[in-house]
Amino acid sequence: MNFKRAGLGVLAVVFFLGCIGLGTAHAQPDMSLWVDQWFKIKFKQKGYDFNGERLTSDWDNNEYSYLKVWNWDPATGDLDVDLYYQPTYVSDWIVTSDKLRFFTGTNLEFLCTFDHVSSTTALTFLAKIEGKVKNVGLKSAKLEDLGGYYLEIDASSNVRRGLELTLSGELIEATKVKVPPEIILH
Numbered sequence: 001m002n003f004k005r006a007g008l009g010v011l012a013v014v015f016f017l018g019c020i021g022l023g024t025a026h027a028q029p030d031m032s033l034w035v036d037q038w039f040k041i042k043f044k045q046k047g048y049d050f051n052g053e054r055l056t057s058d059w060d061n062n063e064y065s066y067l068k069v070w071n072w073d074p075a076t077g078d079l080d081v082d083l084y085y086q087p088t089y090v091s092d093w094i095v096t097s098d099k100l101r102f103f104t105g106t107n108l109e110f111l112c113t114f115d116h117v118s119s120t121t122a123l124t125f126l127a128k129i130e131g132k133v134k135n136v137g138l139k140s141a142k143l144e145d146l147g148g149y150y151l152e153i154d155a156s157s158n159v160r161r162g163l164e165l166t167l168s169g170e171l172i173e174a175t176k177v178k179v180p181p182e183i184i185l186h
Helices: 002-025
Strands: 037-050 055-073 078-085 094-105 109-117 121-134 137-154 159-172
Touching: 037 137, 055 159, 078 109, 094 121, 121 159
Parallel strands: none
Antiparallel strands: 037 055, 037 159, 055 078, 078 094, 094 109, 109 121, 121 137, 137 159
């Protein structure tokens, strides 16, 4: 009987320590070094339009956008970001605030997701971001996608668009950002 109690006690201790170990293994790292950083991102887009009658594979182009990290929420691990995008088919900039959601990794090499959904668009991707430190700040960083897509409904023409996205990006200095200063949100 004492052997069974001892065995159950050992099992309980091992279970407790295992739970603590798993909890700390997935703790959110301090991501504050990413705040006020800019990325220039190249979007390679390939996909289809549906004009109400048939699918056409008219989309095969490259465009650039800028992503600014402006806040880190230690409670959730999310990086608050603004995405600045000027499609080649319009003259106005599209600006959206959203989140890079930390999934796993360290503060210098991590996986994150981006999900922006509105009534007419959806932009989703999984990315790996890897940074290098110089002294106390970031020296460089690269963003590499692991899969993404873009969906759009043009309400005026009823065209529906579905695009595969391939993304790549690099950390850039704020002075090299080509977004008009008057539209920068944060």
